[in-house]
Amino acid sequence: MSGYCGAARIYDAVNADIDYSAWADFITKGLSRFGEGRAEPELVLDLACGTGRLTHELAARGFDMTGVDLSPEMLEIARERCAGQNVLLLCQDMRSFELYGTVGAVVCCLDSVNHLTEDGDLDECFSHVHNYLVPGGVFIFDINTRLRFEDSYGELAYVFPGTTDDGRETFCAWQNDYDPETRICDFGVTVFSESERGTGLYTRSEDEWAERYYTLGEIRSALSRAGMRFAASAGAAEGEVLPAGLDWDAPVTRGCGKIHIAAVAVK
Secondary structure, eight states: OOOOSTTHHHHHHHTTTOOHHHHHHHHHHHHHHHSTTOOOOSEEEEETOTTSHHHHHHHHTTOEEEEEESOHHHHHHHHHHTTTSSEEEEEOOTTSOOOSSOEEEEEEOTTGGGGOOSTTHHHHHHHHHHHHEEEEEEEEEEEEOHHIIIIIITTOEEEEEEEOTTSOEEEEEEEEEEETTTTEEEEEEEEEEESSTTSOOEEEEEEEEEEEOOOHHHHHHHHHHTTEEEEEEEEEETTOSSOGGGOTTOOOOTTEEEEEEEEEEOO
């Protein structure tokens, strides 16, 4: 399974247009709706939490957060961002993580589930999620659709100029290679980061990772095998991250680039 190392420092700059506050609102609505009459969970796991932007937003809403991610570099940024909040951060694999006890909900966002590329990865991850959820606990996550893999990823190349939180310029050269037979897209990323603000001196780092396209049917089957009941799916249009109006009833159509999914642990 791939992770983010050299790209960690520019990750937020590349995703600067994502409204994580709205995403946290969307998740909170889902937790209330699919929690089967229970009060909102106090303990929430943010699986593959990355730089902690969503973790921070959910903690600000009063949730007792645990964040798990495989990348020490991403967790270093998350630790800075969540300083002073009730957040526990753990460097672990999303297929084999271990917690100190159960949680009321698990969230796994920004197509992190698509990073499970090997056969059996999905079952391992979902089994661990089910294991640490309380009975009736909610699992909320999202996946990228075939449209996003074929149109937005494909064999395209991108260059992202950006600025880090401390004002240093960055440039990210991003090359995609999608194989429709394996349904895996490989990403190669070269990052140029200004060593010190205003110096014009840059350091270079390279990173690579992969994502796998899963059908909604495959996801539903994996949830069932893990002991979770599929509760809902909501579509976000291609080019968008969240459903229009943060609506959990937004239909999943061929024009969707992302699908948000809610499931409930059956125990």
